[in-house]
Amino acid sequence: MFWTSPSDPALDADFDGQGCAEPRPTLGRYLTRSLPEDLFWCLGVAVFLTLLMGPFLREHSAWYQIFALNAIISTAIGLSVTNAYRFLMPALRRRLRGAVGNAFAHLLIAVGSTAFGVELAVRSIEATGGMKAADLRPDAFRIGIVIVAVLLGFQLVYERLRRQARRDELRAQEAKKEALRAELRALQARTNPHFLFNSLNTVAGLIEESPAAAERMIERLAALFRYTLRGSEAGWVRLAEEIEAVRSYLEVEAIRLGDRLESEVSVGPEAGEVLVPPLVLQPLVENAVLHGVAPRREGGRVRVEARRTDSSLVLSVADDGEGPGSSPHRGSGTSLVELEQRLELLYGGDAVLASAPVSAGGFEVTLSLPLEAPS
DSSP, X not given: OOOOXXXXXXXXXXXXXXXXXXXXXXXXXXXXXXXXXXXXXXXXXXXXXXXXXXXXXTTTSOXXXXXXXXXXXXXXXXXXXXXXXXXXXXXXXXXXXHHHHHHHHHHXXXXXXXXXXXXXXXXXXXXXXXXXXXXXXXXXXXXXXXXHHHHHHHHHHHHHHHHHHHHHHHHHHHHXXXXXXXXXXXXXXXXXHHHHHHHHHHHHHHHTTOHHHHHHHHHHHHHHHHHHHHHHHHSOEEHHHHHHHXXXXXXXXXXXXXXXXXXXXXEOTTGGGSEEOTTSSHHHHHHIIIIIITTSTTOEEEEEEEEEOSSEEEEEEXXXXXXTTOOSOOOOSOHHHHHHHHHHHHHTTSOEEEEEEOTTSSEEEEEEEESSOOO
């Protein structure tokens, strides 16, 4: 189709049938696709006019003469109209906005291109030794008006159906996005209380034993909760902010566990600027501490690593504990599942979560995330 009505750009976009915007017109695309299509429809109109007019003109001309006449007229007018709409209409729509401007642009293009096509047709027929231009022009112009009126009516119906289908598609996409947002909020709401309850239990255990340590822990927890609330509202945070929250959490646990907890946090160059979902590392670090370090009398070590490759951000959390199934601590068992669900909702299949025992003992979880946050 060669023209559209103005309004929402999302509705006006041309699509290839798979939801992808078609490329801008080029000479190669015009010669290989648009021009053959235009010629096909022009010749179709010529056949229709020949069948319509033939019975009345057979006494004066042969069928092939009637068809040749109609073919010249329909091709000249059809190509003039379609190319005027294809190449001139976008420029006019940028200058003539609103319903009145759009109607004027259609009128200007339709009348001007039809007149040009009629003149081109009659001059071509006259040049071949056919009828004189003065005799042919009135009939050719009337035929041109009929052709453009039929094309315009068909186009308006098609455009209305296309825009309605596009509206339905956009509504369906928005409903799907809203459902994903709701599911993501539900997962986030389950993650935050989990962290809160474990942290408050830690503070409660220190109040009598070491009030000063409990006070320091409350200060660190306040910073963590501020980050949690800010991250939930923002949706995305810099990895550097997430790493700072992880350091605060490890500091809180170090107050509780003392020398039994050793930790190492390593962040590669430029990795800190990549946007990630909030609390993407904290549940993994919490699991490593609760299952890999806290149950052991001698304690253990937690290693957090972040590095940026050419195509992804790789995050890993590992402990040197006894491995899966050996911890006496029994949590809900859903933290990894819920994190994987969050990543699926946010990244689709572009994010990968992998977990496995470490050969030397312990457990490691690795995340591979895209460098660009989804829009």
